[in-house]
Amino acid sequence: MSEYQVLARKYRPKDFSELLGQDHVWQALSHAINTGRIHHAYLFTGTRGVGKTTIARILAKCLNCETGVTSTPCGVCDTCVSVDSGRFIDLIEIDAASRTKVEDTRDLLENVPYAPTQGRYKVYLIDEVHMLSTHSFNALLKTLEEPPEHVKFILATTDPQKLPITIVSRCLQFVLRPLSQELLHGHLSGILQKEQIAFDETALWQLAQSAKGSVRDALSLTDQAIAFGGGQVQTDTVTQMLGLVDSLDVLALVGDIFVDNRQAVATHIQRMRMQMVDATSMLDKMVDTFHQLALVQILPDVPLDMNDAQKQAFLALAQTIPSDVLQLYYEIASKSRESVRLASTPIQALEMGILRLLAFRPLAINQMTVPVDNLTDDNLTDDNLTDDNLTDDNLTD
Ligand SMILES: [Zn+2]
CATH class of the missing domain: 1.20.272.10 (Zinc Finger, Delta Prime; domain 3)
Structure with a gap:
């Protein structure tokens, strides 16, 4: 039996046509590639698991595929294969959340001027870029001001508000949208059919809903559901697993x-x-x-x-x-x-x-303590609020 590969990995889109949602992004990128007008820095914003890293990898293939710069990379040449397997040396992925020290960024940026080792372009993917320190931002800014021809930057963040405007203004920005439940449901349904895994509809909707727009979360929840349900995706196990009420x-x-x-x-x-x-x-x-x-x-x-x-x-x-x-x-x-x-x-x-x-519920008119008919001026005169009712004795009780 072959080793089980997690769904998010197995079904990671390999080119723009497989990308789920985000049509506005891949259309713009394809157009830029086909017309040779590729910006030197892209900024992708959006919640987690909507495809930022995936797009960076596809872009790295588009720029470096051995068939030439193309919006439809071949997927079989050495370059494409090594990008897909995460071994492509000219795709430099940095998780800023774990590398915020200025020396780290400096190390990284010092290598920018050098020509790519394997491909035509070096692609730098800096994930969670908002986590960089001020010094790191300054170092990055210098590079973005005068980027060498052979370098493309892809910055990704879940929190664009925290980015210095000087960085943002030098990037072409794309907002990646959370995926709709319907889209996620369709995606999961297609994958489970391909995998020949039995499922029921309600369970899929629950998974799609719990993923909150993230395709990665949808797939890893589905992985869990398969394990939990002994190879099937069923409503009762999913409900139990997610601890949720339908x-x-x-x-x-x-x-x-x-x-x-x-x-x-x-x-x-x-x-x-x-x-x-x-x-x-x-x-x-x-x-x-x-x-x-x-x-x-x-x-x-x-x-x-x-x-x-x-x-x-x-x-x-x-x-x-x-x-x-x-x-x-x-x-x-x-x-x-x-x-x-x-x-x-x-x-x-x-x-x-x-x-x-x-x-706490707003009272219906017939639930008021004083019947509406009695709400006359008589009841509301000052007479009812006489000094007798407001003596100190009454107030000290
Ligand atoms: Zn290729």
């Missing part, structure tokens, strides 16, 4: 809270205890649910990133809960999430949050 269950809980069905809410709480639900991710999901519901109500044109069954359930619930109640629910859920770290156990914070959602 978003349809969250919707059911919210619905039961809203109609004040305390028996049903009690059942939800018992089940969460039994399943050892992760309180923080449950509260995350509740906050997220209130956000999505409010969005559906107020701005229905903003597309929802979810599957059809979820969409229908959301739309139905959004029609029943008034928008001011949703705002209140959102506040309560956010506060409860914050209180997790202060509570003696996370589950306590979660349950108190649910109890608060039940306890």
Whole structure:
């Protein structure tokens, strides 16, 4: 039996056509390569696992493929093969998060003027570039001001705000977008079919949702799910593995809270205890649910990133809960999430949050303590607020 290779590695895109999402990026890069107008420094920003390193590797192949500079590298020449296997000597990958000392960057940048060893271009990939020290930035800036012909820089960061503007202004910037659940779901489904691994749809949606837009996370979660499920990807094992409650269950809980069905809410709480639900991710999901519901109500044109069954359930619930109640629910859920770290156990914070959602609700007009009909001027005159009622005796009691 051949050695198992993790999915993220096995299915790392080898050229632009395999890149998931990010069409705007590969189209611009292909065009630049095909027209010979390649910028000397690119800055890729975006959350983790959306393809920054992958794009850098593809670009290194495009520039160095033995068939010539091309947007469609051959994938079989020595250069392409060695880039794919991470052995290409002229692709210099630096993780700035682990190399922030100025000497490190200086070492690296001192070698920039030298011609490439193997290929046409040296490609420097500096990941998490915002982590460099000020001195390192200055050293980098000097190089970016007068880059040698044979060098291309790819800077990547999850936190572009922390980059000096002098660096940013010398780069061509691309924002890599988080991938939609639908795209991730389709990707996972295709891979599992190729791998001949059985799966069910709900499990895939759960994985796609938990990956939060990162294709790498989606694949490594799927790897875990396969191991956890004994070679299959099934809903119950995925639910257990992720310690999550299905978003349809969250919707059911919210619905039961809203109609004040305390028996049903009690059942939800018992089940969460039994399943050892992760309180923080449950509260995350509740906050997220209130956000999505409010969005559906107020701005229905903003597309929802979810599957059809979820969409229908959301739309139905959004029609029943008034928008001011949703705002209140959102506040309560956010506060409860914050209180997790202060509570003696996370589950306590979660349950108190649910109890608060039940306890605090805008009163309907017929629930007011003073009947509306009696809210006449008579009841609200100063007569009721006589000095008798406000004596010191009453106040000291
Ligand atoms: Zn090649």
